[in-house]
Amino acid sequence: MKLKLEKIDEMNVLQVQEERIDAHNSAELKESILQFLEQGENRLFVQLSQVRFIDSSGLGALLSGYKNAVNRSGKLVLCNVQPQVLAMFELTRLNRVFEIYSDLNEAFAAQN
């Protein structure tokens, strides 16, 4: 799975550089987020602008990351969620669990 972790305005941003998150690559996403959190960072902005498809295992991987971040008194925030992907969060009511922002600027502004 292609992931890019970078610092933008001193914030940790994880770019998911894949069109699909499914049972083939979701375990890797889950593990990568966990490894990041285990390094002591506890706030992560996940950029999903390139993702146009997500299945139940992909939602599960992000939910796992969210729970792990919260357990460490941190947070995992989603940005640039494409409409059809967002519809899956709505169908599972996970849009009530995650903080979801239209872009990074909006997400960063909401943290202050």
Add this chain to the structure above:
Amino acid sequence: MNAAQIQLDVIIPTQTKYLDLIGCIGERLGHGLDQFSGDREALAYHLNLVLTEATANAIKHANDSKPEETVRISIVIHDDELNIKVFDHGQGFDLEAVPAPDFNNPKENGMGIYFIKTLMDSVTYTRQGDCNVLEIKKRLV
């Protein structure tokens, strides 16, 4: 029901790298369903999702000790209905026993069957001969 317009049979190894292929077949078919009066973009995504979930489920339940195992996916499009069958050779599971997601206490697993049940019109899982068949139907008109 009218005669089938399109019938497609795909056999893949029990490996998740083929989910993309199966899902994309569903999505392309969905885009071409001119008879569907609803949101065809949404239908295309839903077929991608349902085929991905059903195939992933069959791969998960396959017999791990037999790497030569395959999953067969059959898609038949009639004028008024789409019919998907996913055949696996695993132990099987009880479709009715799969609990609905608890939205107030979401879990990482168990949303796949919920997607299939919610987005399609009927779902059954039965034993047929030496395999299990997950049969999914979607009305198109």
